Amino acid sequence: MIRILLAEDQSLVLGALAALLSLEDDLEVVGTAADGEAAWQLARTLRPDVLVTDIEMPRLTGLELAAQVRTELTEVQVIIVTTFARAGYLRRALDAGARGYLLKDAPSHELADAVRQVHAGRRVINASLAEEVWDAQSPLTEREIQVLRCAEGAQSTAAIAQQLGLSEGTVRNYLSEAIGKLDAENRQDAARRAREKGWL
Template identity: 50%
Template sequence: MKIIIAEDQGMLRGAISRLLGMEDDIEVVGEADDGEEALALIRGREVDIAVLDIEMPLRSGLEVAEILRAEGHPCKVAIVTTFARGGYYQRAVQADVQGYLLKEAPVTELAKALRKIHAGGRVFSPHLTFAMREDTNPLTPRETEVLTYLKRGHTVAEISRLLYLSPATVRNYISEILQKLEAKTRIDAVAIAENKGWL
């Protein structure tokens, strides 16, 4: 099977690549240190599975998975992470990833998981999936959109123009967001949502 590895920590990426490359049935055909580079590799080469770190510069592993799903790309995705966050897990499931794995697991386990994924199976680490039971995102897609604009520093007036909503409606959304996240301020709300993996 042909795989690419996207991981922004160079030493870790190199180690995973070398160790997986020693497996008889695994060929590492590319390495990337950010999400954009990973997308370019997947689109430009014959790749069976993309092993993507969840947090990378430019685009996260989840964003890459979401783009590939939207494009109907045949490349399978295994997300590797150290973060047991319910929001990340939900997005991974929605993006239809085939693997959601713990980064600290031995490479032999990763190789085994990749073989199962290549054969059409799915592998989700039980150490990561437990977070799903606790952290269900209470925000609607529109509230998440409003919060994303707040994160980028947009004002109520700017958000109302961007989303074609009245300023009063935007303020109502913000009020709902603060209440649902039990946040005192907009900055608190952004921090809470980011920490949960919902943004």
């Protein structure tokens, strides 16, 4: 039996995934979690073969969860199941150590097959996104991403500088660079464009 842990913050989706996977003779859902932190605690306790997780979740995102699993629970394989059909998200998921990336509108048999494939050591990626991912490298540096995340919350330049331990002039430079790279009108527009691409 392949032991599966599910992490999904929408209870209806979580219940549906659990029910569908439990119909398979060789798959067993050993636990479910409604947020990333709960999933992390369960993963450490249950040591499932495969963790199936959403990207956007409270307390710990699916990407953060995948990165922690890769670092500390190397035997657990991670599959991201999401509504985000964006190559930027896929690139970040792969960088975080995910072995699979599927969209929620995929047929249920595809998820069951993906669990088997990933458990066998292979990688499973949504076909339409796989072609795009290599062209989806973010032009932003890590610092520019950090600054844009703060700007997304409408923080002032002074507040961003204090939070990141930078000077206000340095923050303005990072924002200016990011705005230019994204051909954006202002910092909020740059943050929105980067978020849409899956780079934040």
